[in-house]
Amino acid sequence: MKNSWNLPVLVPDTQVGGHEGVGTIVQMGDGSDMYGFGMGDRVGVKWLRETCGTCAYCLAGDDGLCAKQSASGLFQPGTFQQYVTAPARYLTPIPAKLSSEVAAPMLCAGMTSYAALRKSNAKPGNWMVVLGAGGGVGHLVTQLAAKAFGQRVIGIDQASKEKLVKESGAEVFLDVATQSGDVLAEVTRHSEGLGAHTVIVCAASNAAYSQGVGFLRPGGTLIGVGMPGGDPTPIATAMPSLIVQKQLKIVGSILGNRQDAIDVLELAARGVVTVHYEIRGLGSLTQTFEDLESGALTGRAVLDLCG
Secondary structure (H helix, E strand, O other): OOOOOOOOOOOOOOOOOOOOEEEEOOOOOOOHHHHOOOOOOEEEEOOEEEOOOOOHHHHOOOHHHOOOOEEEOOOEOOOOOOOOOOOHHHOEEOOOOOOHHHHHHHHHHHHHHHHHHHHHOOOOOOEEEEEOOOOOOHHHHHHHHHHOOOOEEEEEEOHHHHHHHHHOOOOEEEEOOOOHHHHHHHHHHHOOOOOEEEEEEOOOOHHHHHHHHHOEEEEEEEEEOOOOOOOOOOOOOOOHHHHHHHOOEEEEOOOOOHHHHHHHHHHHHOOOOOOOEEEEEHHHHHHHHHHHHHOOOOOEEEEEOOO
């Protein structure tokens, strides 16, 4: 909404933003019943409103790479409104046991977290560092890593988020404000003197990426999720010689596919993962974006359009 990523094409001023929306079906188009939905069903609208479904990326489950993807709130009206239309093929069913407030953030932050962990190929018992572990995505990555993927998590964030990070399942919490050398020493000390098997960068910070590479043990993998704003900046510590000699992997992960969304909602319905959230009204939308940008928001904000 604030174009902090310097996108080449801006969202039209008249566009309705929003994704991660949950609601009930009140009208169905011709043929939409073939996808298993009916009137009154509770469904979710994700960031990806639709993909082509036939390209090599879609067939491989890499929906976020489809060249014909359509995004909610970008060039199609989003979910910051009472009613929204969406292709039935790409809707996600919401489990009956799961509240809408918890389900909504799972439709982007949750499935993004799950997909990043899936791509990490991390084995149970491995050490994983999560940078930005108390953020909207980070606290979900931390929970899923510890409780669904069997990781031993070292969470790094601002001191004010320590309680949330530990409650999310991190064995160790480190304050991001500590000098980088001290943090590196602590990560190494806690991870068998070798460093982490995996680092997931959820913080939208160039410094976090530079720091994250140093946390890896030989053969380790860095998963990039957070996207820093401003002009694109290379990872300062990702020297080719280091990557080659330590056999490091750097993997980008954006969004997830339809199955990821279903899987993470099922985990949420079973209580394996939940969301730290606060409910706000639509009138607080501008303030919510400002809180998100400044880092003042802990977990997620859920907008209630029914109040």
